[in-house]
Amino acid sequence: MPKQNRPPLRIAIAGLGAVGLAVARALDAGIPGCRLVAVSARDRESATARLAGLRQPVPVLAIEALEPLADLVVECAPAALLPAIAEPFLRAGKTVLVLSAGALLQHEHLIALARAEDAQIIVPTGALLGLDAVVAAAEGEITAVRMITRKPVRGLVGAPYLLENNISIEAIRAPLRIFQGTPRDAAVGFPANLNVAVALSLAGIGPDRTTLEIWADPALTRNTHRIEVESDSAFLSMAIENIPSENPKTGKITALSVIACLRKLRAPLRVGT
Numbered sequence: 001m002p003k004q005n006r007p008p009l010r011i012a013i014a015g016l017g018a019v020g021l022a023v024a025r026a027l028d029a030g031i032p033g034c035r036l037v038a039v040s041a042r043d044r045e046s047a048t049a050r051l052a053g054l055r056q057p058v059p060v061l062a063i064e065a066l067e068p069l070a071d072l073v074v075e076c077a078p079a080a081l082l083p084a085i086a087e088p089f090l091r092a093g094k095t096v097l098v099l100s101a102g103a104l105l106q107h108e109h110l111i112a113l114a115r116a117e118d119a120q121i122i123v124p125t126g127a128l129l130g131l132d133a134v135v136a137a138a139e140g141e142i143t144a145v146r147m148i149t150r151k152p153v154r155g156l157v158g159a160p161y162l163l164e165n166n167i168s169i170e171a172i173r174a175p176l177r178i179f180q181g182t183p184r185d186a187a188v189g190f191p192a193n194l195n196v197a198v199a200l201s202l203a204g205i206g207p208d209r210t211t212l213e214i215w216a217d218p219a220l221t222r223n224t225h226r227i228e229v230e231s232d233s234a235f236l237s238m239a240i241e242n243i244p245s246e247n248p249k250t251g252k253i254t255a256l257s258v259i260a261c262l263r264k265l266r267a268p269l270r271v272g273t
Contacts, residue, residue, distance in 0.1 A: 008035040009265060012070035014063055014085040015077030016041040018245040019099065021050055022255035023074055023262070028054040031259070033266025037069050040077075040085075067092055072265075074258060079103040079191040086110050090119040097122045097261065099254070101198040102187030105207055124261040127251040128196045128225060130238040132273040134203040137231040144230040145204045147183075147197055150175070150215040151223050155248040161189025169216045179214035183207040186214065192249045196225060204229065223251050 011027055011034050013020045020039065027036035036056070040063045041047035047060045063081065066073055067088035072095040075085045079100040086096045090113045101123045104110060114121050125131045134145070153169050156162065156178070162169065167178055179186060183197040184207040194214070201210040222241040229236035242251030264270050 006033070006266070008033050009072055010035055010037045010070045011262065012037060012066040012073045013039040014066060014073055014075050014081070016047045016050060016060075017076060018247040018250055019255040019258065020074070020076035022245075023076065023258050024051060024054065024058075026255075026259045027262070028056060031263050034262050038066055040066055064088065067094070071095065072097060074262075075099055076258075083107050083110065086121070087113065090114050090117055090121070093117045093119045095120045095122060097124060097258065099124070099126065099195060099258070100191070101126075101195040101202065102183075102191055104202075105184050105187050105198060122261065123199050123202060124257045126196055126199055126257050127223065127240070127242045127254045128199055128227075129240045130227060130229075130236060131199065131203045133234070133236055134200065134229055135273055137229060137233050137236065138204055140231055140233045142205045142229060142231040144228075145200065145210045146212075146228045147200055147210065148213045148215070148226045149194065149197065149224070150217045150220060151193065152220045152244070152248065153216050153218050155223060155244065156190070156193060156214075156216050159190045159193060161186075164189070172216060172218055175215050175217040175219070177213055177215050179212070181212060183210050183212055186212055190214065200227065 013024055016039055024036060027034055036058050038059050038061050040061050044060045063084050073089050074097045076099050079102060082100050082103040089096050098121055183201040186194040187198050197212050201207040222243055224241045226239045242253050245252045
């Protein structure tokens with residue numbers, strides 16, 4: 001008898017900025033086993049216009065209307081909206097792909113909800129690298145994780161931490177360290193910038209034991225991250241330079257990471273942990 005194919009996963013996208021639009025276009029072009037069914041956006045009229053070029057148009061809906069239509073939601077929205085996006089899907093035992101990883105530290109009940117309802121939260125690699133190796137090392141013993149992030153000034157301007165501490169970076173002429181601490185603190189002070197640090201901490205030894213520095217550098221045009229991990233299985237030293245998307249706070253590779261994650265969901269061959 002011929003094998004019956006599973007129905008495609010119905011994908012919704014919450015947020016239609018640089019990442020959300022790129023993911024929508026990739027799904028429309030075709031990701032095996034996945035089908036875009038709906039999006040939500042703050043400005044529905046603008047979102048509808050941005051989606052006009054899709055081969056298979058989808059509705060632009062309110063956040064609360066997404067869950068009945070989809071099996072998985074890709075969260076690409078401001079961090080404050082994470083609970084409103086995630087909770088309906090988790091209560092229904094579905095999957096939430098989270099880009100605002102920093103918001104998970106402020107809404108840890110979402111993880112408990114996923115556990116209770118047999119749902120799943122996926123944090124993609126995003127603009128980072130080496131998370132597979134860090135996850136593997138965490139099966140043994142990790143003793144230290146350090147991360148240094150350097151960003152162009154325009155990608156950091158307006159961060160709450162800078163405003164609250166009266167730190168002005170618009171006119172700096174040399175690299176300036178603007179933060180030293182943990183990913184938990186950075187997630188509050190830089191909600192649009194440091195989801196990568198939170199993802200690293202969740203993969204390794206947690207948001208309170210991971211150490212982080214953030215530098216504003218007027219000479220840079222790319223977001224750069226350097227990571228060092230000491231463990232009983234390997235010493236990891238990694239660096240990445242990300243080309244910014246149309247949103248200077250987000251690298252182009254972030255959207256590609258989401259697309260790659262979706263492609264693996266139903267792939268006959270999965271490479272990586």
